[in-house]
Amino acid sequence: MKAVVYEGPRNVSVKNMPDAKIEKPTDVLVKITTTNICGSDLHMYEGRTDMETGRILGHENLGVVVETGSAVERVKKGDCVCMPFNIACGFCKNCEKGLTGFCLTTNPGTAGAAYGFSGMGPYSGGQAEYLRVPFGDFNCLQLPPDAEEKENDYVLLSDIFPTGYHATVLAGVEPGDSVAIYGAGPVGLMAALSAQLKGASKVMVIDSHPDRLRLAEKLGAIPVDDSDGSSVEQILKLTGGEGADRGCECVGYQCSCHGREVPNLTMNNLVKAVRPTGGIGMVGVFVARDPGSPDDLAKNGVLALDFGQLWMKGQHIATGQANVKAYNRKLRDLIAAGKVRPSQIISHELPLDRAPEGYRHFDARTEGWTKVVLKAAA
Structure with missing residues (x-):
C-alpha cells in the first residue's frame, strides 16, 4: 500500500x-x-x-x-x-x-x-x-x-473538532461566558466554533497570521492580532478591563513571538488575560522532553509559569489531550x-x-x- x-x-x-x-x-x-x-x-x-x-x-x-x-x-x-x-x-x-x-x-x-x-x-x-x-x-x-x-x-x-471542544470543556465554558483563545490554527478555530456552540457571548481568537485571523472572523469570533505583543491589553479592553471568563491554550510548546520560540508565552498571557477565578484549558501539545528547544527549561519539559499570579487570581488550569x-x-x-x-x-x-x-x-x-x-x- x-x-x-x-x-x-x-x-x-x-x-x-x-x-x-x-x-x-x-x-x-x-x-x-x-x-x-x-x-x-x-x-x-x-x-x-x-x-x-x-x-x-x-x-x-x-x-x-x-x-x-x-x-x-x-x-x-x-x-x-x-x-x-x-x-x-x-x-x-x-x-x-x-x-x-x-x-x-x-x-x-x-x-x-x-x-x-x-x-x-x-x-x-x-x-x-x-x-x-x-x-x-x-x-x-x-x-x-x-x-x-x-x-x-x-x-x-x-x-481537531473534538480537541477544540475539549479545550472549552477544560476551561469550563458556559453560556454567556467571554472566551479568549490563543492560536488560530485548526484546533483554535475549532475551539472558537465550540465556544459558540456552548453559548459563549464573546469569543476572541489571538494569533499573528492574517489568513488565520480572517478565518476566525468568518467563524464569528473577534480576531485579535498579536503581531505587536499587545494581545493581553486588547483582551482587557474588549472585556471592560475585567479579563475573559475563560481561556483556551491551542498553540503548544513551540509557541513563538517575532520568529523566536517562547514556550511559556501563551500560558502567561492567559494568566494575565483571564479574570480572577476564571478557567484555562490547555490542549496545545506540551512534551516531557524537548531536546531541540532553544529554551533550557523546555529542554526538560519545564515551563516558567507565572504561578504566583495564577494562585493570587484563583484561576484553575486543566490540561491534556482530548x-x-x-x-x-x-x-x-x-x-x-x-x-x-x-x-x-x-x-x-x-x-x-x-x-x-x-x-x-x-x-x-x-x-x-x-x-x-x-x-x-x-
Whole structure:
C-alpha cells in the first residue's frame, strides 16, 4: 500500500509499505478515503520528537471497513467510519470513565496511544491506503448516510473538532461566558466554533497570521492580532478591563513571538488575560522532553509559569489531550443535522502522493494553508 513515511527532520515520502492487516480478533481493517495533516504532526516533521524513521504518519483518519476480525460484532464490512486519534481498549479504568485519551492497556508503561505518533505506541498511522484499527467495535464511529457528501466535515471528528471542544470543556465554558483563545490554527478555530456552540457571548481568537485571523472572523469570533505583543491589553479592553471568563491554550510548546520560540508565552498571557477565578484549558501539545528547544527549561519539559499570579487570581488550569470518544458522537450528530460545518476551515485537498508538498507548506505557515486533507482513495 502507499503510505506517508517519516524519513527524518522535514523529510517525508510516499512509498510502498506492507499492507495493513488484521492482527487480532478485535481488529478492523479500514480502506482510508480521507486523512489529514495535523499541527501536531509538524512536531515530528520538524524533528522535535523521538519519532523513529520509517514509520507511517497520520492520526486523523476516515474510511470504509473492508474486513473485520472474528470477535468484532457491531462494525460491519462496508460501514463508513471515522476513528478517534486515541486508540483505546474500552475496558480499562480510564476508558470506563470516558478518559479514552489515557487508556492504560494500549500503550503499556504510559497512559494513552495514538496512530502514527511518537511515544504513543507502535501503531502505524493512517496517511496510507489502509489502516488497522485495534478494538474496532470500540474505536470506529459509524457515520450516517450523508458520509460521502460531508466527508470533509466528518473526518475532522478524528481529532481537531473534538480537541477544540475539549479545550472549552477544560476551561469550563458556559453560556454567556467571554472566551479568549490563543492560536488560530485548526484546533483554535475549532475551539472558537465550540465556544459558540456552548453559548459563549464573546469569543476572541489571538494569533499573528492574517489568513488565520480572517478565518476566525468568518467563524464569528473577534480576531485579535498579536503581531505587536499587545494581545493581553486588547483582551482587557474588549472585556471592560475585567479579563475573559475563560481561556483556551491551542498553540503548544513551540509557541513563538517575532520568529523566536517562547514556550511559556501563551500560558502567561492567559494568566494575565483571564479574570480572577476564571478557567484555562490547555490542549496545545506540551512534551516531557524537548531536546531541540532553544529554551533550557523546555529542554526538560519545564515551563516558567507565572504561578504566583495564577494562585493570587484563583484561576484553575486543566490540561491534556482530548478524550475524543467523549465528544465525537454528539458532534457527528450536529454535523448530520446541519447545525455545524467544521470543514469551512479546510484550505487544501491533495491526493496522498502530494503529502510532502502539504507538509512543506503547512510547516512553513504558507499564506492560505490552514488545514490540509489528503485523499487516499483512487
